[in-house]
Amino acid sequence: MSGHHISSAKFLWGIGIALFFLTFVTVAVTWIQIPEPWNIVVAIGIAVVKALLVVLFFMNLYWDSKFNSLLFIFSLIFFGLMIGITLLDTLFRNDPTPLF
Amino acid sequence: MNRLIEYMLPPAKSTLAGETDALFAFINISSFIFIIGITLTMLYFAWRYRRKSDDDVTPVISHNNILEITWSVIPLILVIIVFSWGYSTYMKKISPPSDAYEVRVVGKSWLWEFHYDNGNVSVNELHVPENRPVKLIMSSDDVIHSFYVPDFRVKMDVLPNRYTSVWFEATEQGESTVYCTEYCGTAHSNMLATVHVHSQEDFEDWLETSGGSGEDLPPVERGEMLVQQNACMTCHSTDGSRLTGPTFQGAWGSDVPLENGETVQFDENYVRESILEPNAKVHQGFQPVMPSYAGTLDDRQIDAIIEYIKTLQ
Amino acid sequence: MSSTSATEEKRLDHVQHHFVDSEQQFESAKMGMWVFIVTEILMFGGLFVAYIVYRSWYPELYLEASTQLNAFWGMVNTFVLIGSSLTVAMAIRSAQLNQIKGLIYNLYITIGLAFTFMVIKYFEYSEKLGKGIAPGEYYTYDGLEHEKANIFFSIYYMMTGLHGVHVTIGIGLMIWLVVKAKKNVFHSEYYTPVEITGLYWHLVDIIWIFLFPLLYLID
Amino acid sequence: MATSEASTTYKKIQVRRYKPEENPEKNYLNEEKGLWAWLTTVDHKKIGLMYLASIAFFFLVGGILALILRTELWTPARSFLDADLYNQVFTLHGAIMVFFFLVPSVPTVLGNFVLPLQLGAKDVAFPRLNLASFYIYLIGALFTLTAILTGGVDTGWTFYTPYSATTGGNVIMMTLGVFILGFSSILTGVNFIVTIHKLRSPGMTWAKLPLNLWALYATSIIQILATPVLAITLLLLTMERALGIGIFDPALGGDPVLYQHFFWFYSHPAVYIMIVPGFGIISEVVSTFSKKIIFGYWAIALSSLAIAFIGFLVWGHHMFTAGQSSLANLVFSFLTFMVGIPTGIKIFNWVATMYKGSIDMKTPMVYVMIFLFLFMIGGFTGIMVGALSVDIHLHDTYYVVAHFHYVMVGGMVMAFLGGIHYWWPKMFGKMYSELWAKIAAGILFIGFNMTFLPQFIMGSQGMPRRYFNYLEQFQPFHQTSTVGAYLMGTGFLIVAIYLTYSLFKGKKAGPNPWGSRALEWQTASPPPLHNFEHIPVIINGPYDYHKPMSEFQLGVASKHNGHHAEETVDVPESAQEKA
Known part of the structure; x- marks a missing residue:
């Protein structure tokens, strides 16, 4: 049965500690100034790893039915489309300026 | 068919109107063929295969991949043609020639102001030369408006925080209507203007002489002209009827009740203030929606308007 | 696990009439929650779009304005929320193992951590409001030069505010779970509400995991 | 009930034929009585009927508002409304019709009623959530009515900033109403997706899912992905008015075009929330009344999903003149045309289904023909307004108004009427007058075209939308349109009358008046409280008209009749294994 995975307490604590550690890392990297745009990439990268840990092992998606994963991925895809296509407008506006 | 399409469209009075109309006709004709074809097929089937008895046995025709591909690919080709055609004309519509004559357009609720390079300002009438590209740089003072001239097949929203532009090259002398097509409140449907297309010389004459000065007229007549030119009558009637704003008739000398309960005398100073800073003292029961005319009207013009209002008893 | 006749009876009274068995009901409820999580992601997604669009327009605004946010307390709150996520996961584990006491304890800790989060948030908000960094047109702070500073804080307040609303709802749900757990409703064969609330809570955590670097850690 | 995902090993089950009862004594309408039983019911059929009543009410309100608008437009200048009132009326006509009628109508009325029946399930997955979503709908409606009574709203149903942030009236109440309504829509979507996944009866594989359910499935996906964005948009707008947060208001440094992106990210897919369930109805009706297997099952099923997906990527075609970048215009225009392809595929497949069928021109089929033509x-x-250069001319004119109404009224409302006429005997066990139904359909067809064809012409001649006054040259078109609108109103009135009449005096319908093979017709009309007295077992597709009727009425005895509290239940095997 896909839905009843029981994680060991040790395992859950392991994930928790990994999350604490990554939180510390993401704060720590702001002390060493990483140049634009890599600081954003690093910050988001760490956040993505943390979110993945939560989703896969706290929310048990790793052991869950494939369709639930599909749902989750779809929500991210549509969020990506929403932001991506909106940026096609907001980043490429070319406004005229009056001569007088 | 051609006559129907001609009937459907307003007269084409700009250089790019023809191209737009051609695509309009193309889509209309091909849609027409499709709609008639499919409808007739449908009706024919409905008649030819009508139920004869409740025990009718129908053949098992569950799918046909060749058909599916055919009726996917043919429309696909057609829409790609339409898309490319539409896009190429659109690119022309948004790329003004570099030598275009520039006019500043300001949309306010609910009038259009046109500023020319010599400092002239005209309200609700745009004067342009014939056969010369004209580029309008537009902005709004309040909400979103949209500048639309059907005869030229151009339209562009007028935004409060940015400049937008349209351009056209009028091919015929005469007048065309400008509409506001982005809903902007009470008098949205009265936010009209007229484009006057002159010959090059007439346009230059107009630019030098008029600009709507009328300085040589007696003050009352000049005031009346200004009230018309500046679209005051969109909101203020001269016959006592209630529009978006209070009427001018009988206003002079009266006590104007304000929203806060106070009253103020309708005198020279009140008129002057109301023109330059319209929302400082708003008549009770009316919305604070009037745009400011500071920079549009000078003191002499305001004097003339005051003289005119005095006559409306 | 002992399957006495008493638990056998209890095992069934939660199955609603239109489900064939407990398993189908559990799977349905969980899928329902995942679908709901999709809507939550898209809802916060809207705010993230506003965030990203304005950041792409005014990167300097974000650099300047985020100095007003206290990264230390942001970090503490991150620890608090991750901790609560951990205890929720432990709570589910307790329920799965029929350890009702453990379930209740873990829920208590979670509620405590959630309150801690809200209290810290409260101090952060009041410190800002005291300076005049209020949302919208009530923004009166003049320590920032950027003319659109109010918009950054509007986005900040909307994002953290909506997140805070979710945390509050989460606290309510946890309390409801505690009440039910005390009535002995849950057992290893039926812990659907715990599982579902857990999913919700983890989502709240994930959103904060993104809010923290995006709002606090712009250096 | 094994689902395709869960059943990895095949079990042999003994099935037998269950012929639906001709005259059931007990049905869902008479088993529980009284107002309270209705208000607290979790039965999907009753909830569907309660939705039907509320939606009919809002359609009536929206329709009356439309007639007021058309009457005012009889003359170019003011006739009996002033401009502000006119603006409020068109705002409310749009908002009520879109949010309170078009979006919920097919999924909540016909979807709620038919979906579990077509699946062979006893109910939707979350019956209480279903009832909750009905009440959320009512609360949203209450907010909106309050907004109307306390100042009104004159922003247009699109709530464009900065106008909506600065105008008077009670915009906050209105946006909150629609915000709340959104959750009703979301919950319905959640319910349907889970129900279709988890509550299919044995043998109901994805390949045997009725096309109506594919359409509802696609709709639900759009609902759950798009509606939350509407929620956040309206929340931001509410905050814009309440606090002046400035994200969308240029006076405070915001960007009004960004609002339009937010708004249309929901509101364009919302158009597909409205029309895709209509496609589902058409598929069912075409097959039933042609007595023939549907042509291109997978083409129709997958094109629904394709429309749902691509429909998300085209919102910017509402903003071609709004001042977005030309790159965005290019992309949006291209994607807009791509939506046309799956839609075309559907139309061709429906027409092909009729080929060599045995076509019975009953009222639902008449509506299908009307639908196909108008749609x-x-x-x-x-296609016309998707083409960039032409849209520059036609944008925000009556051409767009006419286009929208052809899709929504000509498409969705006609499909809805078809669906109502198709499932009416199932809902109430009564037949309506076929003659009056056809007369009404004829009047609606003529009235509709009379109303909206002239709008195409005046639109392309340059008549802008949302105009209180207009130039005299457009008056003949407006007058024709007004006459047509009244004709249409008469048509709807006739429909309401003969349907109500049929409830009391209609002939008994019998379980399967159309001779359909679909599952919902293999139970009594009206159905029993828990839909089937047995668990249906499916071995054929829903459109297999070449197979004998007896093969569509198979099932196994139900372990419990739904009131399991009173009977002993075997412990499910799976649970035992675990224990």
């Missing part, structure tokens, strides 16, 4: 016009004029 084609709606679709092709969609």
